[in-house]
Amino acid sequence: MKNPIEALNKIFDSRIRLGVMSVLIVNDGVSFNELKQLLDLTDGNLASHLNTLEQAEYLKVTKAFIGKKTNTTYTITELGRQSFKQHLDALEKMIKGI
Template sequence: MKNPIGALNKIFDSRIRLGVMSVLIVNDSVSFNDLKQLLELTDGNLASHLNTLEQAEFIKMHKAFIGRKTNTTYTLTDLGRQTFKAHLDALEKMIKGI
């Protein structure tokens, strides 16, 4: 039997990155402020985890202006969606003991 732990992605070991991906997989895009509020994080803490996900090319940042204020939103990339789903599948197999 193959060890299901090997199919887990180390990037998602962090509960914050797991939370970000969970929010983004069910939403087309989410603003920085909404993520911060949903996950109850500080700006700096969230920014560092978003940077990690962005460097791995799992999420994409979009900046726009609403009036004179910047609005930063995040979306999943195709790679991020596929990788996260594979991670969730591996977790499910571990739980079910497959």
């Protein structure tokens, strides 16, 4: 019998990264502050998890100015979308015992 956790993506082991990807997969773009508020996280905690996802090329970062303030927006990449879907499919198979 195949090991059921083999198909899971280690990057999504973190509940925070799982939450970030869940938000991004259903939204066109989400700002840093919106993610921070939605997931109830500190700046540093969220930034470190976003950095991990960015390094894996699962999300794209866009920085812009609104007036004099910077606005950082995150969107999911196609690689991120595919990887997250594969992770969710693997979880579903584990739950169903397939």
